[in-house]
Amino acid sequence: MKKATYTLASILALVFLFGANSVNAQEVEDEREFDYAKGSDKGPRKWGELKKEWAACKDGKLQSPIDMSNERVRVITKPEKRNYKPFNATLRNRGHDISLRWHGDAGSILINGTEYPLQQAHWHSPSEHTINGRRYDMELHLVHQTSDLNVRSRTAVTGVFYKIGKPDKFLSKLMTNISSMIDQKDEERNMGIINPKDIKMNSQRYYRYMGSLTVPPCTEGVIWTLNTKVKTVSKDQVKLLREAVHDYAEENARPLQPHNSRDVYLYGPGDTSD
Template identity: 30%
Template sequence: MRTTKTTFIAKFFLLSIIIMLISCEKKAKEQNDTTDETAMDSTSQVAVAPKSARPVEWGYEENGPDKWGSLSPVYATCGSGHSQSPIDIQKTKLKTGANLNFAYVPSESFTIAHNNNMDNIVDNGHTIQVTVEGGSVFTFGQKAYNLKQFHFHTPSEHTIDGKHLPMEMHMVHQSEDGSLAVVSILVKEGKAKNKNFENIITNLPSSKGESKDVKNSKIDLTTHFPKNISAYHYIGSLTTPPCTEDVQWVIMEDMISLTAEEIKAFSSRIGKNNRPVQKLYDRKVALDNFSGTTKG
């Protein structure tokens, strides 16, 4: 009787151990399966995640400038950057002795487009953009930048002593190492028509998304510049998401003029597309009388 009882206890104890081992093995397998699935999902997400420089649609009213920095991690610099553009330009006596030179060549043809988002060198947002033939070079200091395109903002993005101008023209350049430089020309209202803009205004797209290839129509870019080439300059950013910084900005001190009708030809199409001015922080804005030339 004692032996039978002892045998029963031994078998019960052994069975309990076996059940415990099976249970532990099952839990371990479940954990491993879960870990493997998580790893697989993670790998799958990385593999299929779409690569986009513009993951979220932005604008100037809905999803406007005050929200850009929070729309996507890709746009975070729009909200957290300390070298953002545009800025308010105030009169300054600071000079650096920097040298500026424009070696622009006439373009025999150009493409003009009105798109919400441009997919080329920089995202210009909602604007009218003109892309010209290559060969025009802008040199700042020792670095050369090739002109890629120019576009317009109404009203101006940069302000002078707190005041906006009716329009601003941005000439976007890129160097061989990928660095960006933007030359800004401010536009004021005048009484005389600006013949230099006739080709552009005549060929302005009539609706968003439209693009025109204009052939055999010479456009001399040097004629867009004011005669005096003294200019403000500072380090800033793109004025649209992703608001990339370390952009060399040059804002011509003198302005060009267009009539109210000519300015309206742009503003009626692109609307208000200016980003508010940003904090200067510890940056310095200099004004230099450049010894370079605007003729190629």
């Protein structure tokens, strides 16, 4: 892979693709409005037809997830800046996934000079994104949003890939509470202080591209950051996450979307050539 050097202006172009209006993406919380079942009238291929507000799911040109192909990647030497800290959090069964929401300042990530505070995390199994065609066993999404009205892309999501192996220590802390809310949509548990740093995203190499939410309304203008380091999760942990949600969401991964010649950047400190 050839290494390329880009100006700050070209990097900032990732954030300023969407005209004058700010994009503040919000996921649909009510899972009864859509599902993941193959052939379902509410399945992924039908999402864009269910509501006019969800038209982007069908007609959008910058939809997520996509495949991270090394043939399409542009390499840039620049480390990611994360500043997470512990805060009170609540675990919730949303029906289509299990989410962990922080209720206060749990830190942020810094993208092109803008801080995006961490809001919540949730899990997809199998992974939604793929790397060079490989789909992993699980993908964690950390959702960040900024209230800065001067920023056009106000949502940034960090993705972490997992393969079957040793149990994930962060998930292990949540297992008992997840077990207690199997098939109980909207059930919540107060988890007390949870430190996002315990997820331990040790890699400084990551992909970045402009995409969308992977659930309705599939809003575009989301800055995606995908860690290249693949962590491990046990079969029992993946099984529990699937059992906890409704039957049609046991595999809650949206199919891959067209790439549409988007720029995908590979960031990292020092020599990032493969």
